[in-house]
Amino acid sequence: MQKRKLGQQLEVSALGLGCMGMSFFYGAAQNPTEMTKLLRAAVDRGVTFFDTAEVYGPYTNEELVGQALVSAC
Structure with a gap:
């Protein structure tokens, strides 16, 4: 997977x-x-950038992504 720099x-x-x-x-x-x-x-395929926002359901989306990522590490 190619990488990109965000900021410094x-x-x-x-x-x-x-x-x-x-x-x-x-x-x-x-x-x-x-x-x-x-x-x-x-x-598993090298993705490290996940686009989410609280507007998708107050914190529901972030919690789902967070739980999946914690168990993937």
Whole structure:
């Protein structure tokens, strides 16, 4: 996976994973187990940039991503 620098020191994957559709922003929330599998697959492939925001459901999205990433490390 290619990397890109953000700012002076932070390095992230050239490809990122948008996480808006994982929570209930577009309608019903997706299956958390399936979204965890998706996030782990992205990590396994070298993705280190995950786009999320609290507007996708107050902290729901961040918690899902955080739980998946903690268990992937």
